[in-house]
Amino acid sequence: MKFVLNSKIFRATVTQANVKYEGSITIDMDLCDKAGFWTGEKVLVVSNTTGARLETYVIPGCSGVICMNGAAAHLIKAGEEIIIMGFKLSDKPINPRIVFVDKNNKVLKIK
Secondary structure, X not given: OEEEEEEEEEEEXXXXXXXXXXXXXXXXXXXXXXXXXOOOOEEEEEEOXXXXXXXXXXXXXXXXXXXXXXXHHHHOOOOOEEEEEEEXXXXXXXXXXXXXXXXXXOEXXXX
16 A cells, blocks of 8 residues: 555645644635545645645635645745645555646636
């Protein structure tokens, strides 16, 4: 068994960063559904802007919102472009679901 990429949101824009909130990433609920992310699911977040990488968990949010919360907000700031990835334990390769979004975090296509 290996951890393999299950789904990702590609090139999302961080709309908010809130250091005072409990740690996590708030993601537009529609994007969570399209990517197949569950509330509380562990995700890897990578900044295309700075190269910062961190693991956190998903909280569903309002339309268009991608908010870095808690300590993660020190590493990834509002305005940065990120990739959000979820992984799955599998005994064989899988085809990951990739959600491509625009600068306003609206779905362009799903692959």
